[in-house]
Amino acid sequence: MRGVLIELKVNGEHYEVAVEPQRTLLEVLREKLGLTGTKKACDEGQCGSCTVLMDGKPVSSCLVLALEAQGKDILTIEGLSNGGQLHPLQQAFVDLGAIQCGYCTPGMILAGKALLDENPSPTEDEVRGAISGNLCRCTGYAKIVEAILSASRVLQGAQGGPAQ
């Protein structure tokens, strides 16, 4: 099938890529843009490993056609750290042992970011709800939940909110 030329904005950069219309955003990110931090674990929208943010909302990029992503702001895990400085969520995942095999990690971190952007001081229950579509087989989720809560405190502190 012939490709069509589309324009994507990913992590603040503009890309012009030729894609076949049936290609998913996940495939284009990984195969055309070389952004392999977004993981393909089920390709059926059931595990959350391929979560990216589209206009700030978490989506399973295996369920989004690349064509649909035109004109949207896409954030992948590669776009989260700032000039080598880990985002507080990434730092909390590292420091608190929330990463084991790492395959769910990019999706978990981005699901956590979407939550904190909307709800800067979530309860534990709200964190569990926000990541309930992201499967992890290593951690039992305990340290992931802890890391998101910890990052929320750090981010709140940075914004002059109640620091801990």
Add this chain to the structure above:
Amino acid sequence: MKEYSVVGKRVPRIDAAVKATGSAQYTDDMTLPAMLYGKLLRSPHPHAAILNIDTGRALALPGVKRIITGKDTLGVKYGLWRMYPDLLDEYPLAMDRVRFIGDEVAAVAAIDEDTAQEALELIRVEYEELPAVFDPLEAMEDGAPQVHEGVDRNISVTRHVAFGDVERGFEESDHIREDRFVTQAVHHGNMEPHAALASFDASGKLTLWSSTQSPYIVQVLLAMTLGMREGDIRVIKPHVGGGFGNKIELFPLEFCSALLSRDTGRPVKIVYTRTEEFIATRRRHAIIIELKTGVKKDGTLVARQCRNILDGGAYNSLGPTATFLSGFFHTLPYKFPHFKYDGCHVYTNKAPAGAMRGFGQTQPYFAGETQLDIIAEELGIDPLEIRLKNACGPGYEVGRVAKVSTCGFTECLEEAARGAGWKDKRRSREEGRGIGMGSYTFLSGGSFNWFRTPQAFSNALVKAGEDGSVNLYTGSSDIGQGSDTTMCQIAAEELGLGMADVKITAADTETTPMDIGTWGSRVTLMAGNAVLGAARDLKGQLFGAAASHLGTEPGELEAGGGTIYVRGDPDRKMAFSEAVAAAVKADKGNALIGRGSYHPEGKGIVSPAFAFGATIAEVEVDRETGRVTVLKVTTAHDCGMPINPMSVEGQLEGSVHTGLGQTLFEQEITEKGRIVNASFLDYQMPTSRDMPQIDMIEVITDEPEGPFGAKEAGEGLVGPTVPAIANAIYDAVGVWVKDLPITPEKVLKALKEKGEGG
């Protein structure tokens, strides 16, 4: 508890930052120039003879570069049990028969995935369907379909453990309890699917990147099936997204990517789809357990007899080991004077079972720990008391099979009970709420050499650099459990360095010394001992050179804080880097390398050291719906000395997750050999909402066999989680469910039979 500078600390994973930023490379993230994509054609039948394979139309499809079938292979049978060649029963591609839905029949290499997929659909395979058998009990009947020719009643393996005189033991018992328990096939759920990328160069050398738990085993079995020398095959493990026992063996995608690459002269990548993960990898053995236990009135255990029938599926895989271990674990962590176990591994026309976290352990513990609570109830004894009364301790010997060295089991029982508030909660219970207990032991690596390797199970090298950093080379495989970090901690501690001074190269058959792989919770103890040995060897050489500079004897020196110093006189010291320079100079400029290895010796045939623990679960059961919610898990665990407490916690929390899923939700449902819930959505692993609060208590023992006193931490806790929840359900609503998983339907049915609800 000894104080160390790096060991015993909550050191962040050395690979955490690359994983957090998405820059960690897993096999599927890699591409090579001119790379082709491979796909496998699988059998749609549970049992059939292959009469003919016509690849003509598929080959004519533009973009298809090569198709291979069994006829293109050497037809060499392989497997993990090289010790007994009769047990090797798999072909990388079917020769003339397929034995389960998903058995590999052909492989395609094409310019892209879509073309490879289309080609699969154009391959015409003529099958003659054969009678199939799906139930292990039916498979054992006379006249049942034969899954493999010449295997009487489809029993591929039997295993037995016996000590004392079990008949006499039952005669001496005041009370005898007999139960039958049934466990289910459970899927590993590794988030990263199996993936392999093979590249032959023009000289005939193969490099294979693979998502594996053992590059060594893949290398050896590839050599065997491809007819190559092992030295011409380099297997590299990139980052691995979880294995849990599902990636120990050679898999058809590794073989096929290699053969397709050899034939085409181009790199070939194959990645399993999630459906393939479910239907064509491995799973936990479903076991039928008949358990008979005799006790004295006061709860003293006297005798146990058990029979396990393992549903092996179509191939042996690690079934022989599972058959032994699932019997062995009926013996511990209690003292039985009289014991007899008979187990058999039965072929059926289903996807093969293999190793899985809590290997051979979760099934007997569901049975034994549940039955122990039934017995306690019948005798009017508290479940904690009956466990304390029969607990094994340090130095306990299991027949002639195994010897326990350190053992903090009694303390674990007491600590878990204290932490959970056991006594109060057993007395005053709320409606629909219950509390239950389970205990366990687990291996710190297996001692038995079923792969028949001539090498020590673990080997390591440490090379010192003139800047005072060291390179650590280990064949051990970090698959997400964090062993690379642990290995660096061990080397850093022994050499008196910081974590930043140790650089690790691991799991590459060409550049790292052999390690047999990641399973059986063996890496910390075995690979850790090899690393410790290598660091000690290096340190000895450094001390030799440093002693003359510092005007003392090597035996008077210590390493610490990046220096070599005189014990008791720390001002007489030299920097680690200066000592390296001195040692290199003294040895005519030769590289400064320490070597170490570990092989279990003289500790029985099971494991060099056993970890212990006790777990208490609190649940809420809805009598209307039968739904069980786990509210809290408290566990006390003796893993010797935790090298990295944060990693140990992560392992324990993950084990609770696996155990909880196995208890309440997870099962592969098969209909005539077809797994009908082969997706995450239908299979149902626990989500973040299903997981309870987990309180963990460390009971520290100093295991002499382990590096810095360490033992197992990675999988033992799966086992007791299952019966702790089952026993808590009984405590809550008064029903025992003896077949897993304990679904709402089963709870409701049991309540109805008891005359309630429904």
